[in-house]
Amino acid sequence: MTYVTIKHCSIVSKKTMNKIKKRKQRKEQFKRYCAKHMDVVREGERRRQQERRMIVLKHYSGETPRCQCCGETIYEFLTIDHIEGGGTKHRNTGGAHDIVKWLIKNNFPEGFRVLCFNCNCSRRGGECPHKRLQGAPFG
Ligand SMILES: [Zn+2]
Numbered sequence: 001m002t003y004v005t006i007k008h009c010s011i012v013s014k015k016t017m018n019k020i021k022k023r024k025q026r027k028e029q030f031k032r033y034c035a036k037h038m039d040v041v042r043e044g045e046r047r048r049q050q051e052r053r054m055i056v057l058k059h060y061s062g063e064t065p066r067c068q069c070c071g072e073t074i075y076e077f078l079t080i081d082h083i084e085g086g087g088t089k090h091r092n093t094g095g096a097h098d099i100v101k102w103l104i105k106n107n108f109p110e111g112f113r114v115l116c117f118n119c120n121c122s123r124r125g126g127e128c129p130h131k132r133l134q135g136a137p138f139g
């Protein structure tokens with residue numbers, strides 16, 4: 001009797017082990033699927049964000065978005081600048097961490113322009129160094 005029970009138990013446990021293993025495998029598969037799926041979702045969101053950004057850049061700059069100070073056209077360098085320098089003021093209007101979305105939602109308000117990262121950053125403390133060089137021959 002004892003023997004049978006043990007045997008029986010061991011069979012059941014083996015089956016159960018298999019079940020647990022399979023369940024684990026399925027869980028892993030699901031995890032992998034989710035991770036892959038999330039990548040696709042993130043990739044799509046990233047592309048949509050880029051498209052939105054392009055729409056805004058084109059609106060404020062033209063068919064080929066460029067820096068209004070130095071003429072830089074490399075997409076990755078371009079930023080949207082508040083002409084009044086009212087970055088903080090703008091931020092206070094809420095939800096402004098994503099200026100691209102904000103501009104679209106507010107129907108492209110005036111007072112913004114496209115600047116490259118260099119020009120945008122360097123004019124934080126005043127004017128862009130390009131301005132100082134204006135009049136000097138290029139090259
Ligand atoms: Zn520039």
Ligand SMILES: [Zn+2]
Nearest residue numbers: 069119128130
């Ligand atoms: Zn500049």
